[in-house]
Amino acid sequence: MIVRRLGWGFFLGAMVVFAVLPLYWMLVASLKAGKQQLVSGNPWWPDNFTLEHYWGLLGSASFGRLVLNTAIVTAATIVISLVASTLAAFALAYYRLPRARGIAMSLFASYLLPPGVLFLPIALMLTRLRLTNSLLALIVTYPSLVIPFGTWVLWMFFNRLPSDVLDLARAEGASPMQVLRYVVLPLSVPALAAVGLFAVAVVFNDYLYTFTLVSDPNSMTLMADVGSNLVDIDAPGPTFAEIMLGVAPVALLCAFFADTYARGFGAGVVK
Amino acid sequence: MRTSRNFWPALLLPSPALLFVVAFIAFPLGLELWFSVSSAQVGELGSFVGLANFSYLVQQATFHDALVNTFFYTVVSIGVKAALGMALAFALARPFRGRRIVYALIFLPFIFPTVTGTMAWYYLFSNVHGAINYTLMAWGLSRDGVDWLGSFGPLPMASLITVNIWHGVGLFVILLLAGLRSIPTDVLDQALVDGARSRQRFVHVILPQLRPAFALAAVLSIMGTFGDFAIIHILTNGGPANHTQTVQHMAFLVALRDGDLGVSAAIAFSLMPVYLIAVAYMLRTVVRQ
Numbered sequence: 271m272i273v274r275r276l277g278w279g280f281f282l283g284a285m286v287v288f289a290v291l292p293l294y295w296m297l298v299a300s301l302k303a304g305k306q307q308l309v310s311g312n313p314w315w316p317d318n319f320t321l322e323h324y325w326g327l328l329g330s331a332s333f334g335r336l337v338l339n340t341a342i343v344t345a346a347t348i349v350i351s352l353v354a355s356t357l358a359a360f361a362l363a364y365y366r367l368p369r370a371r372g373i374a375m376s377l378f379a380s381y382l383l384p385p386g387v388l389f390l391p392i393a394l395m396l397t398r399l400r401l402t403n404s405l406l407a408l409i410v411t412y413p414s415l416v417i418p419f420g421t422w423v424l425w426m427f428f429n430r431l432p433s434d435v436l437d438l439a440r441a442e443g444a445s446p447m448q449v450l451r452y453v454v455l456p457l458s459v460p461a462l463a464a465v466g467l468f469a470v471a472v473v474f475n476d477y478l479y480t481f482t483l484v485s486d487p488n489s490m491t492l493m494a495d496v497g498s499n500l501v502d503i504d505a506p507g508p509t510f511a512e513i514m515l516g517v518a519p520v521a522l523l524c525a526f527f528a529d530t531y532a533r534g535f536g537a538g539v540v541k
Numbered sequence: 542m543r544t545s546r547n548f549w550p551a552l553l554l555p556s557p558a559l560l561f562v563v564a565f566i567a568f569p570l571g572l573e574l575w576f577s578v579s580s581a582q583v584g585e586l587g588s589f590v591g592l593a594n595f596s597y598l599v600q601q602a603t604f605h606d607a608l609v610n611t612f613f614y615t616v617v618s619i620g621v622k623a624a625l626g627m628a629l630a631f632a633l634a635r636p637f638r639g640r641r642i643v644y645a646l647i648f649l650p651f652i653f654p655t656v657t658g659t660m661a662w663y664y665l666f667s668n669v670h671g672a673i674n675y676t677l678m679a680w681g682l683s684r685d686g687v688d689w690l691g692s693f694g695p696l697p698m699a700s701l702i703t704v705n706i707w708h709g710v711g712l713f714v715i716l717l718l719a720g721l722r723s724i725p726t727d728v729l730d731q732a733l734v735d736g737a738r739s740r741q742r743f744v745h746v747i748l749p750q751l752r753p754a755f756a757l758a759a760v761l762s763i764m765g766t767f768g769d770f771a772i773i774h775i776l777t778n779g780g781p782a783n784h785t786q787t788v789q790h791m792a793f794l795v796a797l798r799d800g801d802l803g804v805s806a807a808i809a810f811s812l813m814p815v816y817l818i819a820v821a822y823m824l825r826t827v828v829r830q
Contacts, residue, residue: 313672358558391569414565477771
């Protein structure tokens with residue numbers, strides 16, 4: 271029993287090290303001084319410790335711009351996705367639209383479409399509309415990656431809400447919008463949080479669309495900035511400081527909501 | 542919930558979502574379908590050429606390589622992610638001190654921006670001044686370091702798969718853990734106790750209950766791995782000499798480097814059969830309940 275427990279402990283420990291290793295390395299790189307920081311010295315410890323890369327960022331207008339852009343794109347994606355998905359899922363569930371199941375499944379299937387099939391036409395379309403190189407290009411594209419899956423998750427969740435609660439609200443004379451506002455939404459916080467987190471994951475993990483849609487530094491997110499060829503191959507310290515300051519805290523905060531994420535999907539999708 | 546006679550809200554409420562689906566999924570899909578059977582180039586819509594793009598593609602050795610690489614990349618990544626994810630979900634299913642932190646750290650790579658995480662891995666793998674080679678040489682395990690990303694042989698692909706697992710295992714963990722939570726605690730506790738009988742219980746009681754969660758994680762993960770662009774583009778760019786070229790990445794290159802939209806679309810659609818099988822499997826497993 272003890273051996274067994276030690277075995278699991280060792281396994282978990284090894285997996286945590288695997289998960290954290292590149293992020294820890296990034297932190298160390300961001301704390302190293304000088305230009306030749308990668309060529310010499312211990313990669314796992316900042317021998318010539320400095321906070322200069324961080325101080326440099328705090329006064330930098332371009333860093334402020336990147337953080338602001340990232341915040342705007344992420345917040346807009348979350349809000350647009352949540353509103354559109356909730357309304358669509360509620361309509362499918364509440365009005366028992368004919369073929370609701372089929373519609374929800376097609377939405378899910380459309381989410382699974384390989385990005386290679388869609389990104390080119392989307393890029394060409396946004397170019398034609400003169401939307402590329404603006405934040406708007408990302409703000410209209412990202413929700414389209416969240417809404418199909420989000421609607422499906424919320425539809426599953428709404429369908430499993432206790433129907434007597436909803437019947438009672440209706441018997442009291444509540445309008446559909448009141449049922450949504452005062453009954454369905456308060457009961458659906460885990461599912462809504464899960465879809466919101468999913469939206470963050472979509473924005474944070476995208477590379478294809480930032481890569482093809484945005485090349486103007488003024489409309490870049492932090493992710494696009496790192497992805498563009500701005501990383502100085504010999505001195506990535508400033509770039510990694512940017513990530514540690516601008517993205518890592520948000521990612522870590524989201525990671526602590528892993529349980530919420532799981533419960534949101536768990537309640538609606540899994541059982 | 543019940544049918545209502547007033548159907549206007551029922552039509553209005555889904556319209557924002559519908560707008561996104563039509564503009565960013567249905568319309569692009571139609572356009573891409575046209576590309577695949579046309580001679581479209583960047584800047585011109587081209588004319589109908591039938592299946593010429595596909596027959597051209599079938600003759601390309603690079604495309605065959607890309608198919609094999611994509612298959613290998615996906616199957617190995619998914620296999621390891623599923624196994625590790627299952628083990629991690631069981632390890633995290635019961636309370637212990639520090640569980641919240643361990644869970645968060647294991648989930649962190651999934652939510653950490655792929656570009657930045659992959660960039661860090663690039664520096665870990667680098668053969669000139671990479672952290673992994675530094676460590677190997679410091680411990681005396683290697684004299685000149687290993688060429689993780691640029692050598693011929695299985696190493697570059699293995700490196701890509703490692704990063705894919707690093708990024709994606711968290712999805713399996715959270716979904717399987719959600720599946721485990723839906724199983725009554727006493728059943729689960731008994732199954733977790735050591736012994737031959739519990740192993741049988743694991744196979745016959747626990748695993749079937751985990752099927753919907755597993756199917757969802759597998760389908761999401763398969764499509765994510767098929768469609769992966771960031772990891773391959775940043776680490777190897779398909780090289781050396783197409784050794785890690787995948788279908789998705791090739792579709793991207795052919796479109797943006799050569800400007801050949803027709804062939805690029807044909808490449809992108811070549812994975813549709815797998816996509817349809819994945820969706821059909823999903824329909825059978827998750828939705829049937």
